[in-house]
Amino acid sequence: MSEDLKIIEEVTGSDYKYGFVSNIEEELAPPGLNEEIIRFISQKKNEPEWLLEWRLKAFRAWQKMKEPKWANIHYPPIDFQSLHYYAAPKKQQRPKSLDEIDPEIRRTFEKLGIPLEEQKLLAGVAVDAVLDSVSVATTFKEKLAELGIIFCSMSEAIQEHPDLVRKYLGSVVPYNDNFYAALNSAVFSDGSFVYVPPGVRCPMELSTYFRINAAKTGQFERTLIIADEGSYVSYLEGCTAPMRDEHQLHAAVVELIALKDAEIKYSTVQNWYPGDKEGKGGIYNFVTKRGICKGPNAKISWTQVETGSAITWKYPSVILLGDNSVGEFYSIALTNNHQQADTGTKMIHIGKNTRSRIVSKSIAAGKSNNSYRGLVRVLKKAENARNYSQCDSMLIGNRCGAHTFPYIEVENKTATVEHEATVSKIGEDMLFYLNQRGIPTEEAVALIVNGFSEEVLQHLPMEFAVEARKLLAISLEGSVG
Amino acid sequence: MHNAKQPLLVIENLHVAVDDKQILKGVDLTIYPGEIHAIMGPNGSGKSTLAAVLAGREDYTILQGRVFFDGKDLLEMSPEERAAAGLFLAFQYPVEIPGVSMLTFLRTALNEIRKSNGEEPIDTRTFLQRVREAAQLLGLGNDFLQRAVNVGFSGGEKKRNEILQMAVLRPKLAILDETDSGLDIDALKIVANAVNSLFGTIQSYLIITHYQRLLNYIEPDYVHVMYDGKIVRSGDKTLALELEAKGYDWLRSETLSSIELPSTTT
Ligand SMILES: Nc1ncnc2c1ncn2[C@@H]1O[C@H](COP(=O)(O)OP(=O)(O)O)[C@@H](O)[C@H]1O
Ligand SMILES: [Mg+2]
Numbered sequence: 038m039s040e041d042l043k044i045i046e047e048v049t050g051s052d053y054k055y056g057f058v059s060n061i062e063e064e065l066a067p068p069g070l071n072e073e074i075i076r077f078i079s080q081k082k083n084e085p086e087w088l089l090e091w092r093l094k095a096f097r098a099w100q101k102m103k104e105p106k107w108a109n110i111h112y113p114p115i116d117f118q119s120l121h122y123y124a125a126p127k128k129q130q131r132p133k134s135l136d137e138i139d140p141e142i143r144r145t146f147e148k149l150g151i152p153l154e155e156q157k158l159l160a161g162v163a164v165d166a167v168l169d170s171v172s173v174a175t176t177f178k179e180k181l182a183e184l185g186i187i188f189c190s191m192s193e194a195i196q197e198h199p200d201l202v203r204k205y206l207g208s209v210v211p212y213n214d215n216f217y218a219a220l221n222s223a224v225f226s227d228g229s230f231v232y233v234p235p236g237v238r239c240p241m242e243l244s245t246y247f248r249i250n251a252a253k254t255g256q257f258e259r260t261l262i263i264a265d266e267g268s269y270v271s272y273l274e275g276c277t278a279p280m281r282d283e284h285q286l287h288a289a290v291v292e293l294i295a296l297k298d299a300e301i302k303y304s305t306v307q308n309w310y311p312g313d314k315e316g317k318g319g320i321y322n323f324v325t326k327r328g329i330c331k332g333p334n335a336k337i338s339w340t341q342v343e344t345g346s347a348i349t350w351k352y353p354s355v356i357l358l359g360d361n362s363v364g365e366f367y368s369i370a371l372t373n374n375h376q377q378a379d380t381g382t383k384m385i386h387i388g389k390n391t392r393s394r395i396v397s398k399s400i401a402a403g404k405s406n407n408s409y410r411g412l413v414r415v416l417k418k419a420e421n422a423r424n425y426s427q428c429d430s431m432l433i434g435n436r437c438g439a440h441t442f443p444y445i446e447v448e449n450k451t452a453t454v455e456h457e458a459t460v461s462k463i464g465e466d467m468l469f470y471l472n473q474r475g476i477p478t479e480e481a482v483a484l485i486v487n488g489f490s491e492e493v494l495q496h497l498p499m500e501f502a503v504e505a506r507k508l509l510a511i512s513l514e515g516s517v518g
Numbered sequence: 519m520h521n522a523k524q525p526l527l528v529i530e531n532l533h534v535a536v537d538d539k540q541i542l543k544g545v546d547l548t549i550y551p552g553e554i555h556a557i558m559g560p561n562g563s564g565k566s567t568l569a570a571v572l573a574g575r576e577d578y579t580i581l582q583g584r585v586f587f588d589g590k591d592l593l594e595m596s597p598e599e600r601a602a603a604g605l606f607l608a609f610q611y612p613v614e615i616p617g618v619s620m621l622t623f624l625r626t627a628l629n630e631i632r633k634s635n636g637e638e639p640i641d642t643r644t645f646l647q648r649v650r651e652a653a654q655l656l657g658l659g660n661d662f663l664q665r666a667v668n669v670g671f672s673g674g675e676k677k678r679n680e681i682l683q684m685a686v687l688r689p690k691l692a693i694l695d696e697t698d699s700g701l702d703i704d705a706l707k708i709v710a711n712a713v714n715s716l717f718g719t720i721q722s723y724l725i726i727t728h729y730q731r732l733l734n735y736i737e738p739d740y741v742h743v744m745y746d747g748k749i750v751r752s753g754d755k756t757l758a759l760e761l762e763a764k765g766y767d768w769l770r771s772e773t774l775s776s777i778e779l780p781s782t783t784t
Contacts, residue, residue: 465576470613473573474623474683475601475631484626488617488666 066123072096075223078123082192082226085199088206095212095222102216108379109408109440110348112284112321120286122224122257181241185234186270188243191259194230201232205263209292209327209356217288217350218325221257225290228258233268233299242498244273260291264299266332271302273501284312284347289324297332297359302340304497306505308512309345314403316375319347326353330362330388338365339382340496342505344512347376352410354383357391357419364393367493369505371486371512372405372437381411381442386422386452395426398490401437402513408440415452422452430460431489433482433513461489483510524589526551526691526722527572532583534564534571540581541567543747549691551721556733558726558758559744560766565726566610568744569695573607574600588690601627602634604690608680608697610726615667620679623667624649624686631687652685655712657705673700681712684720693724698732710735730762 066074075096079089104115181188187198194202212222229245245260264270287309295301303326312319322345328337339353355364366382384393393413401407407430415422430439441458463485471481486509487494494502527549534542541564549555559565571578572585574597585592587605595603615623629639640648653662656678668676677697684692694713698706713723713736725736733741733755741757742749745766751757761768 466613467615469573469575469597470609471615471627472597473601473607473609474627474687475598475634476627477596477598477630480626480630484618484623485615488615491617 065121068121069118070096070120070122070224074122078224078226081123082195084195087203088195091207091212092223095219096224098213099216099219099223102213102219104216105350108350108410109406109442110350110377110379112348112377115284115286115321117220123226181239184237184240186237186239187230187232189230191225191228191230191261194261198230198232201263202230202261205261205292205294206259207292209294209329210290210325215325217323218290221259221288221290221325225257225259228260228289229262229274230260231262231270231272233264233270235266235268237265237268239268239270242271242273244275246275256285256287256289258289260289261294262292262301262303263294264296264301264335266296267298268296269300269302271304271498273304273306273498275306275308275501275504284318285310285320287320287322287324287346289326291324291326291353293326293328293337295328295330295332295335295337295362298334299332300336300338301328302338303328303353304501305339305341305343306497306501306508307341307343307345307349308508310347311345311374311376311512312347314374316347319376320345322346322349322351324349324351326351327356327383328354328364329356330359330364330391332362333359333388334361335359336363336365338363338367338496340367340493341369341380342490342493342497342508343368343370343378343380344508346378349376349378349380351380352382354385355393356385356387357393357422358387359391360388361390362388363391365496366393366395366397366411367496368397368409369400369490369493369509370398370407370409371400371509372402372407373512374403374405376403376405378406379408379410381409383412383414384424386413386415386419386424389418389420389422391419391422393422393424395424395428396492397426397428398493399428399430399439400433400486400489400509400513401430401439402433404436406438406440408442410442410444412444412446413454413456414445415447415449415454417448419449420451422449424452424454426454426456428456428458429489430458431486432460432462479514480510482513486510486513523550523552525549525586526588527592527724528584528586529572530584532568532571532585533581534567534583535579535581536567536577541747542571545583545744545747545749547742547749549722549724551690553740554717554723554725554736554738556725556727556738556741556755556758557744557749558728558730558741558761561728563744564747565744566695567747569607569610569693569724569726572600572693573597573605598630599634601687601689602631606684606687606689606692608677608684608692608694610695610699612668612671612676612680614669616669618667620663620665620667621649624663624683627683628687649686652682655685655715656682657708658682674702674705677701678705678709681709685712685716688716688719690721691724692720692722693726695726696728697725698727698729706732707735730758733758 066077075092079092210218213219231243233239262272293301293303309320309322330337337355343349357364364384370378370380372378382395395411397409399407399409409428413424428441432439443456445454447454467485468478468481487506494505497505525548529545529547532542532545545568557565580593587603625645649663680697697709738755741753741755743751
């Protein structure tokens, strides 16, 4: 192995920088999963009867389901009975203002660089922060309320806006959709809720930070975003977790509903703890994300930067029901050391003249394994549907793997479906060229990877693009191999 | 005259191998500040190998010899340290970096070099001014600076881009490896003019070329002829003309008749 490659390997072996544990008193449900626990969660949250019933239906469906095995990922069986399904910071009263938040929680979020402080909020980002299972603070609420925009925790939405929740919850991802979605439906504890009324353009980015803190807990957020006719909203989620030796399960569900002429832009920067260099610990990130373009001319755009988690299993999808609706998926998935990612998208074309665009950039370093899995499906009535997919993989070193599994099912002859794929390696020629210009190998790798990811990064809101660039560089420190 | 000054580059008895194949077989060369040297020689004689070894490319085994740059042991330094010390190589085959704009690339390079030398990052205005001036000097528009490094560049653009980088980074010694090949006469004049006008800011040049024509525009103080891993002849610029007139075969018949020469295309 060449010297450069060795250096890159050392560089990508660097440490996770968000791995601290916060010393916050937690209220924990006993471990294990049964109807009792589900009733406990539902009662804790003072939920209406219909929701408890829905959870129980999901639980019963889940019991009959098997863990999916088709993804290109490998891990020992998860003991679902050893996990805690509810963990919450102990303070019972929800804080009324930012000053009332437990200082330790605030310090946690400060360490994460989340702008909870009012002054920082002037930057124009409204934040909902979810620690373990409970939403801790939602900022900018009043300002949004003036426009009729609802941005709150899911628990609060269930209390304050039950009709909206009841109408849309499970309407895109049914309670029995898949193993992890069913589990989430049974035990979800919190998450974010957004409703944008007709014709309103949400004036700021809405943002949620998720953090798993408690040990041996699963985190099951549920996020629901509804963009009513002619509205627009851009939403961003970020995630981190402490370093722990054992694996932790994260099984979220996100549902997006874009009505006629509405647009939802959903961006994720996922940086859950990936485990150590030997593959010990790290988050299992098994997530179901799906949006529906319900009315004509609706648009849903997913952008994701996935650098964390021991295992990522995630396929943000769009159902293109309305005529002329548009679905987009822009993804960067970076794996290093022993990380595994099987991620991609599904674009389901139902309406006429529907268009979808997929740009996937996979970067694999260390001994990691990175797969793109995508489905483009054009149904019979989807006249003139168009899809363009581009899947590029970059390998750093010789011990990682990148795979592409594109599935295309077309039932309408007028459809146009294009797929392009490339695989490249960070070559010594490239590194030497940059070194000769004074750029050390570590920075050179960051530059190359950022360049490779540029097409996706440009779809992130500005501040987050800057963050994402840094994150890509940090995640690769020590990796040329 | 140059005895008063310290030499910028000293190569002593350099022997280099790749994959057990010996390529450089005892190269000696000294370059003082303010000098322009040219190395000519047939394909495969080891010119690019010498350039690559000076720039610090790995894969080469130094069998013997020493190299000093500005008084420092060059062979002990990493490629980026050499760049920071002021050694620049214009590549014979420039490399594409998809998605990285020229501006980002140049700024990163310049700031890394400044950092190594204990300087602050360059401020945006000064940087942009310097880059635009350099682009203008090379006859390249500002839109060129938005493009990804070498991606989709024509052969000529790639070569001019190397000189553009040199103009922005302002090294002490620039080694130009066949920068002239593949350039039409107009582009050749632009490059030569840029090289000449930067002379002074850039203390010395080592110009590697297969043909004499570049030397019509850039006047070297010394011309060396490399053959089979050695400098077999040195002289002033008239040596280049002599080579041009007689061809490399002349060298072979005169001094190296026993060795098979690779064919030369002129
Ligand atoms: N990386 C390498 N591996 C094997 N042989 C090489 C390598 N680089 C150069 N050579 C050989 O070394 C000799 C000199 O090449 P080079 O330095 O490129 O010559 P020039 O630039 O004078 O044309 C050639 O025979 C070439 O094939
Ligand atoms: Mg050469």
